[in-house]
Amino acid sequence: MSNQLNNFKTISxxxxxxxxxxxxSRFIGYAFPVSSVEAADQQLASLRKEHADxxxxxxxxRIGIVNTHLRMNDDGEPAYTAGSPILGQITSAGLYDVLVCVVRYYGGVKLGVGGLSKAYKEAAKGVLESSAVIRRKAVxxxxLQFQYPQLDDVMGFISQNRLKVTSQQMELDCTIELVVSTEKSEAFCLRLASIGGVEVQKKEVFR
Structure with missing residues (x-):
């Protein structure tokens, strides 16, 4: 995984x-951290209910650091006057896993294409500037799944390498979960798998 994919910026x-x-006209900006399209749809449904009028x-x-989903929606405004400037502010800020919504209450005066684009851009920019930006890292x-007789060998390896245990179940059938850096994970997995009777599974997550 490249350094760009190892780290990304989002909002907290x-x-x-x-x-x-x-x-x-009033333009009201909201920003939400979302990790899936389904989560974005839920936020949108809730916001539309809140602003039904x-x-x-x-x-x-923009959702996903590897398989990125991009979407914009003008909701009846002239094409590319609303969704496009909103998405443009997200990408300009270098943010991922972010949904930005701008709710408009029409004030009776038409703004024209240029005026609309500027208003939606400024509303999106304003709410993103008010957001707390954080950096997330891939780990x-x-x-690990194994039988109790392998426990001493497994715990000895964990202690020797100062690995972080996030959960454990110590019975006849034992399960331990560890968090390690992506750079060292492959080597650790190979060494753990070399302990007889230890099943090793790995996945990448962002924290």
Whole structure:
């Protein structure tokens, strides 16, 4: 996994509402950390319910560091005047796993294509600037399954290498989960698998 994929920026929690006004129209920005398209859809459904009387609920998101999902939606505004500038602010900030929504309440004065694009851009920019940005790092989660007679060998290896145990179940059938850096995970897995009777499973997660 490259260094770019090892680390990425996202937001630590929900931000907004952040209000932007343009010629009597109100544009209200929200930002949400989301790790799946399903999570984004749930946030959108909740926001639309909260603002059931809004003229438009427009959005953009970028989800996934490897298989990235990009989406933008103008929700009835002229094409590319809402979703595109919102998504543009997400990508300009270098953020992933982020959904930005801008709720518009029409104020009675038409803004034109240029005015709309500027308003949605500023609303998205404002809410992202109010968000707490964090960096997430890829780590490997290693799951070990073995019988109790192998416990001393396994625990000796863990202690010797100062590995972080996140969960453990010590019975006749033992299970231990470890978190290690992605750079060292392959070597650790090979050495653990060399202990007779130890089944090793690995997956990448972001923390």
């Amino acid at each position: 929690g929900t931000a907004g509402p952040v209000l932007y006004r343009e010629k009597k 809004a003229t438009h609920v427009c959005y953009g998101y 490997s989660l290693i799951r």
